[in-house]
Amino acid sequence: MFRVIVVAIVAAAISAGCGKGNDSSRPAVTLQLNWKPEPQFGGFYAAEIDGIYARHGLNLTITAGGAGAPTVDMIGAGTVPFAIVSADEIVRARAMGNLVVALFAVYQNNPQGIMTRASREFKTLADVFSHPGILAMERGLPYSDFLQKKYGFGKLKIVPSPFGDLSLYRTEENYAMQCFVTSEPLAAEKTGIEPQTFLIAESGYNPYTTVLATSESYLKSNPLIVKSMIDAVREGWHAYLADPAKANEYMGRLNPTMDAQTFKDSAAAQKPLIESADTKRSDLGAMTLDRWQTLVQQLVELKVIDKPVDAQTCFAELSKAK
Amino acid sequence: MNASNFVRNVLPPIVPFVVVTVATELAVRQGWVPSFLVPAPSSVVLSMFRDWPELWRATLNTANASLIGFGMSAIIGSLVAIALSSAAWVQRAFYPYAVFFQTVPIIAIAPLLVIWFGWDRTVVASAFIVSIFPVIANTLTGLLSTDPALRDLFRLYDAKRMATLLKLRLPFALPHVMTGLRIAAGLAVIGAIVGEFITGSGIGGSIMVSRQQNRVDKVFAGLLLASLLGIVLFTLVNLISRLSLRHWHASEADT
Numbered sequence: 001m002f003r004v005i006v007v008a009i010v011a012a013a014i015s016a017g018c019g020k021g022n023d024s025s026r027p028a029v030t031l032q033l034n035w036k037p038e039p040q041f042g043g044f045y046a047a048e049i050d051g052i053y054a055r056h057g058l059n060l061t062i063t064a065g066g067a068g069a070p071t072v073d074m075i076g077a078g079t080v081p082f083a084i085v086s087a088d089e090i091v092r093a094r095a096m097g098n099l100v101v102a103l104f105a106v107y108q109n110n111p112q113g114i115m116t117r118a119s120r121e122f123k124t125l126a127d128v129f130s131h132p133g134i135l136a137m138e139r140g141l142p143y144s145d146f147l148q149k150k151y152g153f154g155k156l157k158i159v160p161s162p163f164g165d166l167s168l169y170r171t172e173e174n175y176a177m178q179c180f181v182t183s184e185p186l187a188a189e190k191t192g193i194e195p196q197t198f199l200i201a202e203s204g205y206n207p208y209t210t211v212l213a214t215s216e217s218y219l220k221s222n223p224l225i226v227k228s229m230i231d232a233v234r235e236g237w238h239a240y241l242a243d244p245a246k247a248n249e250y251m252g253r254l255n256p257t258m259d260a261q262t263f264k265d266s267a268a269a270q271k272p273l274i275e276s277a278d279t280k281r282s283d284l285g286a287m288t289l290d291r292w293q294t295l296v297q298q299l300v301e302l303k304v305i306d307k308p309v310d311a312q313t314c315f316a317e318l319s320k321a322k
Numbered sequence: 323m324n325a326s327n328f329v330r331n332v333l334p335p336i337v338p339f340v341v342v343t344v345a346t347e348l349a350v351r352q353g354w355v356p357s358f359l360v361p362a363p364s365s366v367v368l369s370m371f372r373d374w375p376e377l378w379r380a381t382l383n384t385a386n387a388s389l390i391g392f393g394m395s396a397i398i399g400s401l402v403a404i405a406l407s408s409a410a411w412v413q414r415a416f417y418p419y420a421v422f423f424q425t426v427p428i429i430a431i432a433p434l435l436v437i438w439f440g441w442d443r444t445v446v447a448s449a450f451i452v453s454i455f456p457v458i459a460n461t462l463t464g465l466l467s468t469d470p471a472l473r474d475l476f477r478l479y480d481a482k483r484m485a486t487l488l489k490l491r492l493p494f495a496l497p498h499v500m501t502g503l504r505i506a507a508g509l510a511v512i513g514a515i516v517g518e519f520i521t522g523s524g525i526g527g528s529i530m531v532s533r534q535q536n537r538v539d540k541v542f543a544g545l546l547l548a549s550l551l552g553i554v555l556f557t558l559v560n561l562i563s564r565l566s567l568r569h570w571h572a573s574e575a576d577t
Contacts, residue, residue, distance in 0.1 A: 077356050092536060098358050140534020159441060160522040160530060167433035
């Protein structure tokens, strides 16, 4: 009897080992997001729901993130093969020896903005910096250095970003905060305050954002998986842009902090930032050497990095299968 | 200090420190640990030198807020404990609410703190909230542990409540009070730094910005300074404890 039990346990262990993990046609890979599920990740989730990853031979899990998710570090440490980062993070990481490479840029134009109240009657972003008040932002991010260099922080009290928490925005009149133009302004309107938002990109700082990235070593050792991932992601974003409803509903269940209407409005608001002349010429997610070179140049000028990084190595141009 | 004293008292804490530091330095240089996750100790030292003005200013900020918060905890915490010890029903009614201070996650009430106290006092408020409970709990225990025989003695002499408090109960509660203050000292520093994550000032603010800049060396330099601050505060409380209890209590007597 004892021997039967031992054989049964060993058999169970062997068959468990021969499960999903050993299926070489569907390797398990993870995509780590740098924020909660929101329309900015719509295409990634659309690809999951429509089985696009599976069709491209990928067994993909999407892991949501939150405030301060160290996605750049996770790529470098090999914790995840794919993650979402921003272009300036990539340049900075490469300068420090963390060889992250960009694959697909969702936002062609940086959706970062500064949101304040319409009642303050500012006309341009410069007005925010020429009037006394509070500005809540992540001081360690390069765009903050850019704003400081361009406008100066002399008149403002700089405090940490509340990461979407509108409590102080609602109580203080002279409060301005960093935001994604597709997100916080919509939430502000819901609370009854009319927001006034200024795009950082219009001031001249415009890195690609919500960029799908991997490590150079992963790209070298798994070129087929990476290519399949890019193709799947591209298809997913086409599907999401055509009809965001299903993915929005799915993300709404994962992230109950935003209601269905806000998801809808945000998805509509982000379209002009995702599509550009480059994407029309090439395809969604396209990146150009010119943009990367400009970014590297700006980061050197801002002293975010000491020496320039080779812009060509920051992104991978795998053949675009249409 | 002679050689045997050195080997017995100074060497033991230093050796593990040296071993760990050398091991970490090796691990980072060999690439076993990614340098953007754990900085080489040499880079932390470099950061200390390079970023000293900024780090020092931040440390002074945090030290200031920690000390004020700790002082407030000590005074207000003791007063609350005295009030709680005055009657059994007072203790039953209000002591459970003191636990609130121990369990409330500061980050959750961050906007409230800013609205109530303003940006500059939020750090002190945070240090105070996080460090007050050990003072209340330990002081209360001390006040309730007076020798019943001595209490009866005071009652026999018809001593007034205030006299009993000042001449009997408080002195006898002192060892417990010191324990509470020792715990509160470290917590005040932690509380201050958590408050600084909200306001962006001091060591907490510096750590946050360094994290966002991916400057792990500067993050660890800040952590080191925060630890040193906690140790300094703790040593101060130990000193006060020694001075006040040295002559009459077993816990601080020289053996």
